[in-house]
Amino acid sequence: MVRMPLTKTRGRCGSAGVTGVQPHGSVLAGSARFGILERVQLTDASPRAASGMRGWLWSWVAPIDPRAFREGVKVMLPLSVAITVWGVVTGVAMVNQGMPLWAGILMTVTVYAGSAQLAALPLLALGTPLPVVWATALVVNLRFVIFAASSRGAFVGLPLRQRTLAGYVNGDLGFALFSLRFADETERGNAEQWGYFYGVAVANWLVWEISSVVGLLVGGLAPTEWGLELAAYLALLAVLVPLAVKVPSMVGVAVAVVLSLLTVSWPMRSGLLVAVAGGVAVAMGAEMAGQRWRLAERWPLPTRMGRARTTRAR
Amino acid sequence: MAAPDADGAGADDPGALMGFDDWLYLSVAIVGLTVVTVLTRGSFFMLPASVQLPARIERALKYAPACALAAIVAPGVLARDGNVTLGWGNHQMWAVIVATVVGAATRNMIAMIATGMAVFTALRLLA
Numbered sequence: 001m002v003r004m005p006l007t008k009t010r011g012r013c014g015s016a017g018v019t020g021v022q023p024h025g026s027v028l029a030g031s032a033r034f035g036i037l038e039r040v041q042l043t044d045a046s047p048r049a050a051s052g053m054r055g056w057l058w059s060w061v062a063p064i065d066p067r068a069f070r071e072g073v074k075v076m077l078p079l080s081v082a083i084t085v086w087g088v089v090t091g092v093a094m095v096n097q098g099m100p101l102w103a104g105i106l107m108t109v110t111v112y113a114g115s116a117q118l119a120a121l122p123l124l125a126l127g128t129p130l131p132v133v134w135a136t137a138l139v140v141n142l143r144f145v146i147f148a149a150s151s152r153g154a155f156v157g158l159p160l161r162q163r164t165l166a167g168y169v170n171g172d173l174g175f176a177l178f179s180l181r182f183a184d185e186t187e188r189g190n191a192e193q194w195g196y197f198y199g200v201a202v203a204n205w206l207v208w209e210i211s212s213v214v215g216l217l218v219g220g221l222a223p224t225e226w227g228l229e230l231a232a233y234l235a236l237l238a239v240l241v242p243l244a245v246k247v248p249s250m251v252g253v254a255v256a257v258v259l260s261l262l263t264v265s266w267p268m269r270s271g272l273l274v275a276v277a278g279g280v281a282v283a284m285g286a287e288m289a290g291q292r293w294r295l296a297e298r299w300p301l302p303t304r305m306g307r308a309r310t311t312r313a314r
Numbered sequence: 315m316a317a318p319d320a321d322g323a324g325a326d327d328p329g330a331l332m333g334f335d336d337w338l339y340l341s342v343a344i345v346g347l348t349v350v351t352v353l354t355r356g357s358f359f360m361l362p363a364s365v366q367l368p369a370r371i372e373r374a375l376k377y378a379p380a381c382a383l384a385a386i387v388a389p390g391v392l393a394r395d396g397n398v399t400l401g402w403g404n405h406q407m408w409a410v411i412v413a414t415v416v417g418a419a420t421r422n423m424i425a426m427i428a429t430g431m432a433v434f435t436a437l438r439l440l441a
Contacts, residue, residue, distance in 0.1 A: 085424050098334045103344065110348040113355075115379075117347070119386045124343055127332025134346045139382040141354035142375045148358035149367040156363045167356030227434055230406050233387050234413050234430040238423035240387065241414060243380035252377045253384040260385035265396040272385050279381030280374055287373065 062155065062162045065195035072199020075177055076207070083173070083204060084211040086235055090114050091215020092222065093232030097125050101216055108212040112205070113171070115239045116140045118232045128269050136269075139276050143243070147175040154182070154189040154197070166194075169201040172239075248290060252283025405441070409434035 048058045076083075087108075094104040099121070111117055116137040123133045148167055155163050170178075177200050182193055222228050244253045256279030263271020332339045358367065367375075391406045392398055400407065413430030420426075 082423055085427065089427060100334060100337075100340070103334070103337075103340045106341075107344045107347070110344060111351055113347075113351045115383065116351065119383070120343070120347055122386070122390055124340065125333055127336070127339065130339070130343055130346060133343055134350055136382065136386070137347050137350045138354065139378050140386075141350060141379070142382075143379040144351075144355040145357045146367070146372060146375055148355060149372070152358045152363075155359055160360060163359040164352065164356050167359030168352050170355050170359070225438070227406070227431075227438065230391070230409060230434055231427055231431055233390050233406075233410065234427045235423070236383050236387050237410060237413055237430075238417060238426045240380055240383040241417040241426070242421060243383070245418075249377050249380050252381050256381035256384040257388040260388045261392060261398050264389045264393045264398060272382075275385035276378060276381045279384065280377045283377035283381070284373060 059159075060161050060165045061198065062158050062166065062194040063191040064198055065191040068192040068195030069199035069202075072177075072196040072201075073203045074199075075181075075196075076173075076200055076203035079173060080203065080207040083207045086114055086238075087208045087211030088215035088218070089231045089235045090118055091212040091217075092219035092228050093118060093121060093215075093235075095216050095219035096222065096224070096228045097121055097232075099124070104216045105213060108209060108216070111137075112168070112208070113137070113141060113144075114208070115236060118236050121232065123269055126269070132269055132272070136272055139273070143172075144170070147172075151175050151178060154178075154193045157189065166197065166201075169198075169205060171201075171204060173204055174200045248283045248287040251286040252279040255279045255282040402441075405434050405437040408437060 048055065050058065091104065091108065094107070094117070095101065099107075107117055119140045120133050120137050123136060147170060151170060152163070152167070155166050158166075174197065178193075178197055181196060182188075185193075219228065240253070244250050256275045259275035259278045260271060263274055266274075334340065358365070387410070389398075391410050392400060392404065409430040412433045413426045416422075416429045417426040
């Protein structure tokens with residue numbers, strides 16, 4: 001009953017090749033949009049039409065194609081092992097460093113950003129002033145701003161609350177999977193894409209929350225001499241290493257390490273932001289120097305050499 | 315106001331109860347951290363489509379998270395009570411060095427955490 005119109009609309013949308021949420025003014029676009037609306041009504045008319053609390057909750061979620069949703073969940077299954085390790089480590093780190101259970105659960109449910117949570121943890125343990133804690137989490141999370149800038153295409157035109165929720169759940173993995181899955185699709189923003197997105201996001205959220213709570217409950221059992229807080233730093237390192245494969249970021253990271261160690265005795269961890277600022281500045285400088293160096297030195301061709309000389313002389 | 319031991323600056327302040335024992339401090343911290351997640355992840359989702367990320371800012375943002383993570387991990391692993399301890403006796407340091415090499419080679423998070431903890435535990439028990 002549901003499947004027939006599903007395949008029909010998908011074919012029509014694909015052949016139309018226009019976005020459902022950014023009308024291009026053509027008849028085809030109109031029909032594609034109508035197709036989506038038709039499908040939405042067919043697939044989740046009941047929860048969306050519901051009044052009261054249920055309808056309000058559904059109003060936060062973009063239209064979902066159930067089949068794509070299941071596909072998203074399935075894609076996450078093999079990856080859930082890594083999320084589980086990461087979640088358990090975070091949970092264990094939270095209780096191990098002395099955070100009360102209620103705060104650990106509240107934090108993992110609401111903050112929902114493993115690296116920011118782990119980064120804030122040692123600062124919270126020392127009673128660091130909150131602006132420093134928030135600024136630190138903000139900087140760690142800045143990579144999400146780039147993710148948001150490059151993955152919002154499929155959500156442009158949706159109501160603000162749907163965009164906000166989609167952004168909130170758009171973590172590292174979800175971003176990577178979504179970009180891969182719909183990389184060659186010209187149409188951006190339809191129930192299939194949203195369904196896949198939410199399938200990944202919901203699976204990610206569930207695995208993360210369950211494993212974090214398991215870590216929170218189990219973490220207290222481990223003796224402190226096991227040094228499990230190291231696992232939290234290793235988990236942060238696991239996020240850091242893929243970010244620092246290129247030379248400029250490697251240089252920036254090295255500078256940040258040195259500056260953070262030189263400023264370690266500064267009050268209220270104020271050295272942390274100095275280290276970040278210094279690292280970023282040097283990384284950007286290294287990037288520019290690298291571009292100039294490539295222009296000037298790396299091209300063995302004579303023509304390029306000629307051009308390179310002038311570049312260097314300038 | 316040069317605190318001799320910056321690591322304890324908040325905790326040692328008489329009258330200022332902050333840290334994990336202060337439920338109000340923790341609650342406000344968590345609310346703020348949630349706002350930070352929404353603002354960063356949701357940033358461009360919430361902004362109108364006409365607002366683009368300027369190329370120069372994107373370049374700076376590209377490097378900030380890695381530097382921030384390094385600036386958190388390095389003092390956490392290499393410093394004790396405000397003093398940097400680099401040396402054979404710092405087991406965490408060796409664990410992190412080995413884990414970094416493993417991570418660069420394999421890009422496998424689980425392998426990184428496992429080898430790091432294994433190195434640390436071996437050094438703790440044997441050295």
